[in-house]
Amino acid sequence: MTALFTPPETFAGLPHGRPGAGCRAAVLGVPFDCGTHPFRVGARQGPEHVRRQSKLMRRFHVSLGDFDPLARLGAVDCGDVALVPGRVAPSFPAIEAAAGTILDAGAVPVAIGGDGSVSLPLMRAAARRHPGLVALHVDSHTDAYEYGEEDAYNAATQFSHAAAEGLVDTAHSWHVGIRGFTYCPGVLARAQGLGFRVVTTEDLFRRGFAQTVAEFRDDAAQRPVYLCWDMDVFDPSVAPGVCTPTWGGLSAREGIDLLRELSGLNIVAIDFNTVSPPQDVNDMAAHLCAHMVMEAMLLLCRQFGLAGEG
Incomplete structure (x- = not known):
């Protein structure tokens, strides 16, 4: 019988649904941004556009x-978290609960944001499920800025909150790829002061990708790792559609090599x-x-011993 309805658009055509037995990874869309950027609002549309571009991906390397x-x-692709973009109070608990469902099923959530603020509820x-968690944050910004009561949660403070809440062991957590100009002085000292x-x-x-990652690997010492990858670590020439583009970043080849390390x-x-799709030239x-x-x-296949032949 001819199908009457098309299924929802998923990443690379994955089955849509919750993770079950045998599922080791699940894509989760997080269509949230704080809506506070001076002129680049739109990361809430990121999951939809990344899924659309995933149609160009082939599955065999x-x-x-x-x-x-x-x-x-x-x-599997779980779809998007049901939330209200720009409203932290109802959205962050929903994001946390959705990721928790995936983790409780024994799968690794592979979330697609959204601006950087979504990393906090994730x-x-x-x-909550992995004591001793450490973070590897690949970004052009530390996102560990100071904050006040009126603007406590935004895309520049998630790692300040992670440190304050004790979510990650800051002594073994790294920010990698930090560069460029900032709005205020003391940004590096602030992050280092948090540990x-x-x-x-x-x-x-200067140190090289292999050496840098080897040192982080030794520092992490098999602790559970939260990998946060901000797409603005790439140079705007290859990733123009990001919230805060910063020149002098990684090429596509360099970013791929760093992830493989x-x-x-x-x-x-x-x-x-x-x-941030509204600024993304040719969906690059x-x-x-x-x-x-x-x-x-x-990378997860290698981690789980699933990358062998056969």
Whole structure:
């Protein structure tokens, strides 16, 4: 019988639904932004556009095992969290609950934001289930800024809250890729004062990707890792549609290589954030984000011992 209705659009055609037996990873859309950026509001549309660009993704990588990582992980797409963009009070608990459902099923949530603020409720969910959680935050900004009562939650304070709430062990958590100009002085000192290790883009290229990640791997020492990947770590020439573009970032090739270096970590939750479709020329950032999600799926296959032949 001919189908009367089309299924919802999912990442790379994944089955839509909650994770069940045998599911090791689940895509979760988080269509939220605080709506406070001076002129780049729109990351709430990120999950929809990344899923749309994922139609261009092929499932078999010619040089990294020639297998379908989504199938090996038994991955599903849970759809989007039901929330109200811009309203923190009702949305953050909903995001945390949705991620918690995935974690409780034994799967790794692979979230697609949304602006960077969504990392906080996602970290809350991971921290409640994984004591000793550490963060690897790949970004051009620390997102560990000071905040006041009237504007406590935004896309520049999530790691300040993570430290204050004890969600992550800051002594073993790193910010990697920090660069560029800031609105105020003392940004690096502020993050370091909270206990975080900060690796600037200059440090990253001077030390090399392999050496930097090897040191983080030793520091993490098999603790559960929350991987937060802000798409503005890429240079605007390859990812123009992000909330806060900053020149001098990673090329697409460099970002892919950096993610591949993360083998050997105990990654328990991932988010890719800050794709802002209204500013995304030719959907470049969304397409690159879709590719990075696929790279993350390959990374999880290696982590779970699913990357062998056969």
